[in-house]
Amino acid sequence: MQKRGAWLAMAQEVGLQYEPVAEIGGGAYGTVYKARDRLSGQFVALKSVRVQTDQDGLPLSTVREVALLKRLEQFDHPNVVKLMDVCATLRTDQETKVTLVFEHVDQDLKTYLEKAPSPGLPASQIQDLMRQLLCGLTFLHSNCIVHRDLKPENILVTSRGQVKLADFGLARIYSCHMALTPVVVTLWYRAPEVLLQSSYATPVDIWSTGCIFAEMFRRKPVFCGESEVDQLGKIFEVIGLPAEEDWPTDVTLSRRNFSPVNHRPITDFVPEISPQGADLLLEMLAFDPLRRISALNALDHLYFQEG
Template identity: 40%
Template sequence: MELMDANLCQVIQMELDHERMSYLLYQMLCGIKHLHSAGIIHRDLKPSNIVVKSDCTLKILDFGLARTAGTSFMMTPYVVTRYYRAPEVILGMGYKENVDIWSVGCIMGEMVRHKILFPGRDCILHEWVQTASQARDLLSKMLIIDPAKRISVDEALQHPYINVWYDPAEVEAPPPQIYDKQLDEREHSIDEWKELIYKEVMNFEERTKNGVVKGQPSPSGAAMNSSESLPPSSSVNDISSMSTDQTLASDTDSSLETSAGPLGCCR
């Protein structure tokens, strides 16, 4: 994987306008959708596990806690960094793919506030985010306590705050190769693990050589590269040129209209 310029912890300290923020969130959701389509839950989404380039290309890292959905093996409460941990995880309940959506909501709130959204020891110390209406609406749907009512990744990608970036070639791209759900539960010796890794590398190289994976999302579940949809020279998506002034949109969210304004020239 190529060298990235920063992780999201550093980007969060900048004054992000809603164009940049919604585009970063769009890429996160694309990456999560590709993971979930292969039956994989990341389970440890946080700013330090997300890296960004100066053109706002985003990638998701650290799959050490990732597990396949629907197995009893993954139902442990000792996952997800505390500040980004969904209520059903804290309570030791069974959880599904949308545990990752709660984490994205916490990351989004942190991008708005420039500090951790839920840092308190109890609910009394928690603060609610004051931001533009569309962003606030999406955030409220991501942070619904009841996981059955929480917004799904597909619904989030269709939300007006995110949908301005929607590209079927990215969102509906073929999922990564379905992971062997029993692999994590098997006992292997070191030599057996080496052989499995070697076979996986050779298989990937063969598929790459034959062009099978060309134009498809990375098997790691990272979001699609934006170089085709967004010009590298675009100042709107160049983190290195981010303003230090407060640029959050008003409640009308006029900056998110696709018919005119900054987004219209970035597609």
Template identity: 55%
Template structure:
């Protein structure tokens, strides 16, 4: 199937993914370049002239267009965007550079002996550089997880999937149901206010996963997720509990006392960076910019 736009002509090769809003295809550009492309097609039901284009669609296109002008090596590149009316609905098509695996797939292929420290360092540096760029441009990703991070065969890492991202300004209402449960920060689980530090919590979870080759916190409800978090980082003090949370503080949540060694078999530098990413209080959590200067990246 050939698709022609003013800027890009391509043929769809195979469907590679399906989400609640649409499908993702692998495609090949026609003409000289013949490069592989990722084509995301979102379909809206109902009369868009009455209900309008869904906010998440507008958001993803706007953010990717904003990011495109900077062409950051660790952010997935948007090459084309178009909308076509279909019946009373609408199909939005996003054409992006194609990368054949996400970080989840990459981790699943790692031998039991694990990733080398240099490899973990390189992936983390790229992830933090991409995130620092987003935060500098006042963008919260809000759904960082291995499935939304792409890794090329040359181990180039790119942050993708901006369906839940928001331009962060003061006084905007932020939705509580963001970030996949296993990578969700305590303040989100507690329905408290949050800011860019939610992304750094997700980075901490991903950092641990690169060592463990499996997710660190695997709760199946929000309560269970909080309990699993406190089992590792210790129960915070009542003073640190967010005052605006509708969920009451209780000593029954988990063991008290903070551990500076969150994971065994990690060096002090590794554990220090991990514990600064997984600090309970958002104000104590390390920023992406500061994390890039951490001793973890300095030593060979």
């Protein structure tokens, strides 16, 4: 009964144009609905959030973030999911429900990897998926957007194998909502500087991409920590404990909290990866974000010349 109530509320809030047909997921950003656009007949994905409003309406930060996402639509990038519409409904004087209407893609990378027959995806297919992922990421970064929450569930794969990045920018739009909601957000793809609560920028997405790259071969996550400290420990078991001079100075967690460990060959953890693939992966998993390869430079790596 509760689910039906939520369904009806969603239908009322997005008006007559969008007809919810199925609940397709939930998570840190609330429930996601598959809906049909009555005007075009196309399926879309609806994602809603409640935002606190001031006396002038929507918070300026939310307006700014949504406007940026809408601006990207004009570029029509093949590896970025499209924001097709935005619906806002005033719930109370202090709260507005904002529903973002995205193009709908049937599966995410997590499902795509799970459905791959044993022994997993061919090397050429992983290379193609990675190239597309990095193309989408280069586009976002060139438009000053840091995804901040890149993981297999946020990478969509069409039936033709086209990769589309989703949920970029949502971390900022939903940050107020997240503070009010008891959600469990996975740490497994978080960069060390985020885990240490240091300052961060576009390199956080490259770290996440490296974790996803390894997972495409392994078919399971490479770092599965249960807390920030545990996650860092799992990372250092692979890349080694960073040198004292590489440890960020603006963090409360000391390097002395971790046992000294040397790095191990990345092929111990991803044995199926090629030498050039291993080299690219290590450049993505550099502890120091300033030494981490950029999305644009990654596309020029020799790994993508392997045939």
